[in-house]
Amino acid sequence: MVHSSLLSYAIWVPIIGGLLVLAVGDRRAEAARWLALLVSLAAFAVTIPLFTGFDPRTAAMQFSERVAWIPSLNIFYHLGIDGISLWFILLTSFLTVLVVISSWRNVKERVAQFMAAFLIMEGMMIGVFCALDAILFYVFWEAMLIPMFLIIGVWGGPRRVYATIKFFLYTFLGSVLMLVALLYLYYHSNSSFCLLVFQKTPLGMTAQVLIFLAFFLAFAVKIPMWPMHTWLPDAHVEAPTAGSVILAAVMLKMGAYGFLRLSLPIVPDASHKLAWLMMLLSLIAIIYVALVAIVQEDMKKLIAYSSIAHMGFVTLGFFVFDSVAIEGSIIQMLSHGFISAAMFLCVGVLYDRMHTRNIKAYGGVANVMPIFAALMMLFAMGNVGLPGTSGFVGEFMVVLGAYQVSPWAAILAATGLITGASYTLWLFKRAIFGSVTHPEVAGLKDLDGREMFVLGTLAAFTLLLGLWPAPFLNIVHSSVQHLVTQVSLSKIPA
Amino acid sequence: MNSFLMHWTFAIPEIWVLTMACVVLLTDLFWGDRLRDLAVVLTVLTLIGAVVLTIFEMGQSGTAFAGLFVLDPFTNVAELFSYLAVLMVVLYSRRYLVDRGIYRGEVFVLLLFALLGIMVMVSGGSLLSIYLGLELLALSQYALVAFYRDSVVATEAGLKYFVLGALASGMLLYGMSLLYGLTGTLDVRNIAGALVNVTASNLVLVFAIVFIVAGIAFKLGAAPFHMWLPDVYQGAPTVVTAFLASAPKIGAFALIIRLLVDGGYGMLESWQQIFVALSLVSLVVGNVIAIAQQNIKRMLAYSTVGHVGFLSLGIVAGTEAGLASAFFYTVVYVLMSLAGFGMIMLLSRAGFEAERIDDFKGLAQRKPWYAFLMLIIMFSMAGVPPTVGFYAKLAVFQAVIAAGYVWLAVIGVLLAVIGAFYYLRVVKVMYFDKADAETGIIVRDDLASTALSINSLALLVLGILPGPLMAFCFYAMQGVI
Helix, strand or coil: CCHHHHHHHHHHHHHHHHHHHHHHCCCCHHHHHHHHHHHHHHHHHHHHHHHHCCCCCCCCCEEEEEEEEEHHHCEEEEEEECHHHHHHHHHHHHHHHHHHHHCCCCCCCCHHHHHHHHHHHHHHHHHHHHECEHHHHHHHHHHCHHHHHHHHHHHCCCCHHHHHHHHHHHHHHHHHHHHHHHHHHHHCCCCCCEHHHHCCCCCCHHHHHHHHHHHHHHHHHHCCCCCCCCHHHHHHHHCCHHHHHHHHHHHHHHHHHHHHHHHHHHCHHHHHHCHHHHHHHHHHHHHHHHHHHHCCCEHHHHHHHHHHHHHHHHHHHHCCCCHHHHHHHHHHHHHHHHHHHHHHHHHHHHHHHHCCCEHHHCCCHHHHCHHHHHHHHHHHHHHHCCCCCHHHHHHHHHHHHHHHHCHHHHHHHHHHHHHHHHHHHHHHHHHCCCCCCCHHHHCCCCCCHHHHHHHHHHHHHHHHHHHCCHHHHHHHHHHHHHHHHHHHCCCCCC | CCHHHCCHHHHHHHHHHHHHHHHHHHHHHHHCCCCCHHHHHHHHHHHHHHHHHHHHHCCCCEEECCCCEEECHHHHHHHHHHHHHHHHHHHHHHHHHHHCCCCCHHHHHHHHHHHHHHHHHHCECEHHHHHHHHHHHHHHHHHHHCCCCCCHHHHHHHHHHHHHHHHHHHHHHHHHHHHHHHHCCCEHHHHHHHHCCCCCCCHHHHHHHHHHHHHHHHHHCCCCCCCHHHHHHHHCCHHHHHHHCCHHHHHHHHHHHHHHHHHCHHHHHHHHHHHHHHHHHHHHHHHHHHHCCCEHHHHHHHHHHHHHHHHHHHHHHCCHHHHHHHHHHHHHHHHHHHHHHHHHHHHCECCECCCEHHHHCCHHHHCHHHHHHHHHHHHHHHCCCCCHHHHHHHHHHHHHHHCCCHHHHHHHHHHHHHHHHHHHHHHHHHHCCCCCCCCCCCCCCHHHHHHHHHHHHHHHHHHHCCHHHHHHHHHHCCCCC
């Protein structure tokens, strides 16, 4: 059976490849780059059969693997994916290739370590998306902090040390209580750490609420939801471009994925009970954080805040418990994966040339970099949620689903679309349009082939997902239906 | 053969180590000046021989010497880990001792006697033999700490350790004497039988338990009995610190198994309460005070207090799984602190102790490999997966939650986050800071480097495949209750 170990390949090919890159050493930077590219392509290649071999008709876990790992504690190396996980695995392996290409020239110090950190992190992130054993999930979840900690701390900006320690401690603090909750669940599910068993374990309301809050802390920090979001702008501003891309495009999705895989099915009653809180926090993220984004001077900070606002749509979609809204949230996550990655890369392109991210230092870039301006325009429109781009599909579905449950929430969320338009377009107007006011801008060179390839690929996916979302939705449909059924059934013992 | 000597073969590893300690002493006396390395070689051979002899014994169990000596899975497993710890210390020590002019045979003789003390504690079946082992260990330790005569701090640390250690031994002995007076027997198993008839509220018994636990807490380094620990860890030569932080902890854990579990399991509820308090105080004191430290040896000393707090969680659980997880934690802690102090030793040279945290500045650029190893050690101590330190914490949290102390686990994980901060600071200094001109640290010791690499990578490999080690520790605790 070739199929049986595909998920293991997806996890371990990048990790072992990353160690090989590390072994090549920083002195042979060029070799390290090529090897890293090769590994990332191989890692992407092994995830493609997951897509081609996937059966969208069933909600059951596919490509399952289950081996005893720590018998003393009844922990298994248990992997498996459904339609929800599949897209995130593909997104992760795909973006890692782009990240390796985009950092080709602009990372000059400790190249091998840099590339290795990304590859190892890729394996761990894929591990999170396919782990079905609670401890395995937790191990991947925490382990990926180490490479990110180093990426921000070693290759980051001037305040990198502060930002990276804040990032680590925030997420670590959020996660440890999840561990306690998982251990508690272990004792109420006949000594099993299997997430699928957890989903069937009956639990009283008080226990459910406490477990929900423990999970909430872990996932809300990661997403991040207001008011646990303060680490994100710092981390984004200080991180190197590639770090920001992975952080925004994949790592933020982990928190959302956690809600889908753990919170909703394991503690459905508490999810319903606390849905008002989650919707409230999501709406605050959509409206308030978007207002905060408007006044930002730093482009990366602006996009970071915009990410938080977009993730607000995702969490809003989850907690209306409607299949359209949840599918919308998943599309929104994917779309944000492409668009935020692209936006950070665009800022990176400018930063590489000008070494500043301050909006005021720019103006009239479109005159000297027309191709860049055109591509960035597309991503800006996606960020706004213009029909035809991927941003529209997700937000529209979430608002549509939310309207059936709570019209007010839908109306408030829709105003967020307007604020979103204002900060994105205003950024675009000030930085890209207008006449050239700074002499440095006049000397800018347009995209080279490498940058064009990276941004062009992302542009293609943004449009594809926007114009023809059916194949994407087709894959997630059964799994979401199954999830909605699970959430609707009470688990409180009679 | 009379009944006293029946099953004397159970004690063959102990007899071997004792004999070889004397052999090392004598050979060093005659040939030591010409061939000092002989002592090292003989010590390593002694340890390898002990490993072989202990493995031959595996699977047997019973008592010998009229109950003074107990052989069970715990004896074997704990002894094996003690050999390993001493072996690592010996491998790390050579260059460090040479650089300081204290490369003498007595160091190794004292290490072997200390090891013998641990072995006697681990296999002790009577209050008398347990105390004998404890004192043999303690006296060797005092001598080791003060061994570096030219160093003022080491001498001071030796004296402090001696005075406070004697006090703790006294407390333990007083508790034992109360227990003897109450039950009329020294044999631990008979004590357990006699205690069935004593009510738990018996004041004398409560006093006995309190004194014994206080004595154990001192040896283990649990707060509030930890006062000696930072000064001694910082003052002692790093070789000795590495030893203090490793094998003797297994000995201290054996005290818990032999005295509290074998002897006083009927009194579980009494000592459980004390361990809740010890664990809480240790967690807070260890993890919070470590933040303020600039000296890495002192920081690791406070971190030890924190680790003792974590492993006490497993003891609080009091179940077989809880004790097994506490034992697993102890073993993991031993591996981590050996690697940590080994690293400090390796970065030190003649006239320079790499004991400030700032001495690690920019290590990632100067020596990427060692920085990577230290990174593993620090993340393992912080309990971040995929290092073995995480599974140690996982196991004790699991046990303590199973015992119904969810709140204790919550406090534990929160303090683990606080603890993560000061371990991260070391990583930060190594990876994010630029090296100073004056801290050009030279590493040149192939033997110690190899040992350290294996030791540190083991933390990572065991983190990816923790199953066998954990199963081994669970095996050691089989049927202990």
